[in-house]
Amino acid sequence: MVLGDLEKQVLNYLWQRSPSDVKTVHEALTREKGGSLNTIQTTLDRLFKKKLLDRHKRGHAFFYTPRVERENLIVTLIDNATRDFTSSNENVFVNAFQSYSGQLEEQELDALDAMIQAQREKLRQDKEN
Structure with a gap:
């Protein structure tokens, strides 16, 4: 599994402030860097499809929460990275x-x-x- 910079930023935000909707995440993350609401929506959807987020509909908006703990994701990413470069006996x-x-x-x-x-x-x- 590979995560882009924006995906990491979104996850870090949601680990601190969830549940959040697209608009809230967009406002928080794009204050300094800019970026469109559509980009944040696409990123949240990608993380949902990667099974890293859960989402629940409230009214007309989806609210997102992390599906995995931060530490568990770090372990998975390290494991994936090391497996790409090592054999089992190294x-x-x-x-x-x-x-x-x-x-x-x-x-x-x-x-x-x-x-x-x-x-x-x-x-x-x-x-x-």
């Missing part, structure tokens, strides 16, 4: 992440370490059961 993802981790602050590394430890514990428990 550690390319681990190596790429190691390279990226040089940009992280200590707090972020501590949080990541805690998540890794929690995952290791979960794997141990799963093996025991």
Whole structure:
């Protein structure tokens, strides 16, 4: 799955302020950049067809809400990107992440370490059961 810049902006907006209709999203996102109501409508429809948004009709307007959590979408996008460039026996993802981790602050590394430890514990428990 590939997302364009406007699709990402729309999703970020809706994760913070949903449900929203086309007009509200248009007003919020095009204040600085311009753009037509039709472009926003098309983008919302594309995200709906990609099953990333739900929509419900109220009166004459559709109101959109995200169908996926932000974190889950990020995982899916990372998985898709790494799968395109790796085979199942490569550690390319681990190596790429190691390279990226040089940009992280200590707090972020501590949080990541805690998540890794929690995952290791979960794997141990799963093996025991």
